[in-house]
Amino acid sequence: MAYNALKGIQDILPPDxxxxxxxxxxxxxxxxxxxxxxxxxxxxxxxxxxxxxIGETTDxxxxxxxxxxxxxxRSITMRPxxxxxxxxxxxxxxLYNLPSPQKFFYSGPMFRYERxxxxxxxxxxxxxxxAFGVSQPSIDAEVIAMLKNLLEGIGLKEVNFELNSIxxxxxxxxxxxxxxxxxxxxxxxFCPDCQRRYNTNPLRILDCKVERCIELRKGAPAVAxxxxxxxxxxxxxxxxxxxxxxISYTLNPNLVRGLDYYTRTTFEVTSEHLGxxxxxxxxxxxxxxxxxxxxPSTPAxxxxxxxxxxxxxxxxxxxxxxxxxxxxxxxxxxEAEIEGFRIAEDLRAKGFWVEPNYAxxxxxxxxxxxxRIGAELALIIGENxxxxxxxxxxxxxxxxxxxxxxxxxxxxxxxxxxxxNP
RNA sequence: GUGGGCGUAGCUCAAUGGCAGAGCACUGGACUGUGGCUCCAGUGGUUGCGGGUUCAAUCCCCGUCGCCCACCCCA
Numbered sequence: 001m002a003y004n005a006l007k008g009i010q011d012i013l014p015p016d017x018x019x020x021x022x023x024x025x026x027x028x029x030x031x032x033x034x035x036x037x038x039x040x041x042x043x044x045x046x047x048x049x050x051x052x053x054i055g056e057t058t059d060x061x062x063x064x065x066x067x068x069x070x071x072x073x074r075s076i077t078m079r080p081x082x083x084x085x086x087x088x089x090x091x092x093x094x095l096y097n098l099p100s101p102q103k104f105f106y107s108g109p110m111f112r113y114e115r116x117x118x119x120x121x122x123x124x125x126x127x128x129x130x131a132f133g134v135s136q137p138s139i140d141a142e143v144i145a146m147l148k149n150l151l152e153g154i155g156l157k158e159v160n161f162e163l164n165s166i167x168x169x170x171x172x173x174x175x176x177x178x179x180x181x182x183x184x185x186x187x188x189x190f191c192p193d194c195q196r197r198y199n200t201n202p203l204r205i206l207d208c209k210v211e212r213c214i215e216l217r218k219g220a221p222a223v224a225x226x227x228x229x230x231x232x233x234x235x236x237x238x239x240x241x242x243x244x245x246x247i248s249y250t251l252n253p254n255l256v257r258g259l260d261y262y263t264r265t266t267f268e269v270t271s272e273h274l275g276x277x278x279x280x281x282x283x284x285x286x287x288x289x290x291x292x293x294x295x296p297s298t299p300a301x302x303x304x305x306x307x308x309x310x311x312x313x314x315x316x317x318x319x320x321x322x323x324x325x326x327x328x329x330x331x332x333x334x335e336a337e338i339e340g341f342r343i344a345e346d347l348r349a350k351g352f353w354v355e356p357n358y359a360x361x362x363x364x365x366x367x368x369x370x371x372r373i374g375a376e377l378a379l380i381i382g383e384n385x386x387x388x389x390x391x392x393x394x395x396x397x398x399x400x401x402x403x404x405x406x407x408x409x410x411x412x413x414x415x416x417x418x419x420x421n422p
Numbered sequence: 423g424u425g426g427g428c429g430u431a432g433c434u435c436a437a438u439g440g441c442a443g444a445g446c447a448c449u450g451g452a453c454u455g456u457g458g459c460u461c462c463a464g465u466g467g468u469u470g471c472g473g474g475u476u477c478a479a480u481c482c483c484c485g486u487c488g489c490c491c492a493c494c495c496c497a
Binding site for chain 1: 423424449450453454457458489490491493494
């Protein structure tokens with residue numbers, strides 16, 4: 001084997017690709033009902049865009065970005081996530097001048113230079129949505145409902161919605177200070193990672209899995225108690241909307257997003273059927289980001305779905321469903337092969353998936369192939385049939401067989417198979 | 423970046439310091455032009471790569487590359 005795909009980067013082939021297509025088609029259908037329109041945005045951007053939005057001290061920016069100089073020496077980065085490019089797009093095209101809200105979705109690969117593991121890759125695919133221009137919590141609830149409908153639409157069950165508010169630029173600093181104060185004099189008892197987090201992202205200490213740290217942080221100030229009036233009201237309203245829609249969720253005060261731009265609402269959908277990387281979708285508000293990118297103050301909210309993780313879950317549900325040919329044409333001899341070629345084109349024009357026999361082979365091996373590729377109907381053309389202007393047909397699922405004049409093929413097809421493939 | 427596990431046929435995996443195997447898949451035959459089931463045969467390997475120990479290494483040792491899982495972090 002001369003070449004392999006790069007570490008953490010994988011090919012997606014049939015039959016897996018059919019699961020991906022299913023996810024994408026359901027997503028499009030759901031997004032349309034909620035008025036989210038597709039945008040196509042680049043996979044490379046100026047490096048600054050990600051540093052400014054995600055945060056200079058985050059792991060993503062510090063060590064996970066594919067960054068390189070282009071031929072003119074500009075620093076280019078392959079997008080590690082989609083929100084920052086979407087916001088850049090929104091501001092660049094002055095979309096804030098259009099009626100508010102503007103709601104978009106996009107899909108495609110993201111890139112992070114990480115050590116791969118279950119559910120984590122260096123090139124991974126997301127479907128992302130962003131809604132600009134609404135500060136009311138109703139859109140938070142709507143976006144979460146849309147995500148729920150999407151996941152249900154593709155048949156995904158047994159997922160948990162987790163919800164939190166991390167406050168706004170007014171109340172988050174207060175909370176952070178309260179947290180720092182709480183950890184200050186017992187910091188040396190925490191694990192090395194938490195001691196590092198104390199400086200980089202103290203909210204993350206709340207999420208540490210080390211048992212000693214879990215014990216030590218009991219009694220730490222809760223974010224809910226430090227939200228300002230507006231943020232508390234926003235969160236309460238969101239929660240009551242979700243209750244109204246009978247969407248079940250778990251309040252998780254430790255749900256901290258790693259990206260700097262998040263404000264207020266954060267949420268995550270997790271599954272227990274995955275490995276350590278169990279979030280299948282996640283998102284939140286980023287009310288400051290548009291302004292930071294040079295646009296007018298514009299609230300916004302979005303989420304991203306991890307395609308590989310969803311596909312992993314769906315693989316179990318969607319085990320053997322994949323498209324297969326409807327008709328196989330088996331022929332014996334050059335003349336028959338040419339006639340079969342003509343019939344194949346005719347049937348394809350009528351919308352059927354037709355597989356011919358390309359190379360000469362025994363009828364036995366041709367029918368074996370027809371069976372193995374999952375064809376429903378075999379058409380057999382040999383010397384005898386050519387002379388008589390007829391073909392043999394065989395229903396491979398039922399085992400029934402018969403003979404029909406070539407001009408009457410259509411009747412056999414409608415008796416034996418569906419008129420077209422999905 | 424850190425830690426652990428694993429690399430043998432297309433796939434899933436055996437094996438022993440002494441001829442490298444099975445199942446599945448693929449091709450053909452039993453059945454001159456009729457699939458699935460059965461039976462038979464065939465194709466397919468520098469045992470990831472490099473070095474070392476040894477009369478002899480797929481096996482033991484060292485290095486290296488790759489994959490997997492976990493930590494960190496995140497979709």
